[in-house]
Amino acid sequence: MDSVDSAMNEWVAIWMNLILILAVVFAFSAMLSWIERRLLGLWQDRYGPNRVGPFGVLQIVADSIKLLTKEDWIPPFADRAVFVLAPAIVAITTLLAFAVVPIAPGIGVVDLNIGLLFFLAMSSLGVYSIVLGGWASNSKYSLLGGLRAAAQMLSYEVFMGLALMGVVMLAGSFNLRDIVAAQENLWFCVPQILGLATFAVAGIAEARRLPFDLPESENELVAGFHTEYSSMKFGLFFIGEYVGITLISAMIVTLFFGGWLGPLLPPLVWFLFKTFIIVACFILLRAALPRPRYDQLMAYGWKVMLPVTLVNLLITGAVVLSMA
């Protein structure tokens, strides 16, 4: 009987862990839409949404009610099945990628020994959502947005993986918990500063955030790949985007800023605090920088970022070899 009981307890613990993480990720991503608007306001000498609830924290509730009660319109010229499927993919892949993020000791969904590869695979799958959404909408703007997304995300994917290989070399593992443990003495943001810079740029491009939001670019493509989307399908794209920002920030923290490591405060608080700082930096980037032209974006990726990543890889490899 005892073994059954303990097995039960383990199951309960795992499910509690899972549901809590899902709830917190969703809540944080939802709040992020409010946080982003407040921060953008702060940096643009205005207030941002501060009407609904104290300081406007209930803005997301109002937005959700509005989104859910909007007409869920599928254009008659759209490819129906793919059109419905596309927004689900981005939400599912980004949430799945969250499974491997080591939030704190004992908190996390799975402890994969190829956690980093799983994260890269899932974030690459996200591009299907954008491309399929753009294709299935069957309109010029969406198609152009989808095309840009495909080219942009493929070229930035190349050095996104390569930028992380330096971290893997130093830690000697693909397991994210091992990588965090390897930063006990020195965070990887110091020896891997080039890796951090390139991964951050690639991460922003992966999350389709300004200044790399060319698939969306409101002022030339209406809304890019989600021009034809409305109601909660549109909302799902946004959930995907905000979970994506949180994911990239959490990964930057895990890989370069020592994850949950930190003095005095409990590990969970350190992790959340660092993640929030990185998210705020992403939002500052959006507030400050204009969107580059499309050819500039491609040239930047292939001619600047990829060589920098390769140089970083060579140097790290040489150092690791000479130390061994």
Place this chain on the structure above:
Amino acid sequence: MWNSLKTMWIVFLHMFRRRVTIQYPDEMPNIPPRWRGRIILSRDPDGEERCVACYLCAAACPVDCIALQATEDEHGRRYPEFFRINFSRCIFCGYCEEACPTDAIQLTPDFEMGEYNRKNLVYEKEDLLIDGTGKYPGYNFYRVAGVAIGGKNKGEAENEAPSVDPHSLLP
């Protein structure tokens, strides 16, 4: 790259600037006195209607939102029998105020005129008339104009010499 970082730093420093937003329903914006808002009809210092129903405002109005009918009282003083402004048409251009020869029609710094019912935007004379003189406190049209009106004959206006009888041969 350096430029981008500098831009980000400058934008970050804006966090400590004063907000430019005026949170309108909570705090009122500072509206200049010449703001072209809700239209009123003013009275002269004696408390009489300034409007002489000359139709110039209605003629000047580019959207034809002013309707009025002239009439006279027992002293021969002209005034509007009705005066109606349809504010759902009014574009607040201020041409009526410029056209008015007696400073009767004036635009005020009030803009909070929202209504749920479109009909309520049609203002009648009793809605338009105010008790004061508006922007021109001392001005009294009939006390400076040369016409004879109840209680005031020709030559009795302010700054006016007594009228001369051109048929009299006396010096």
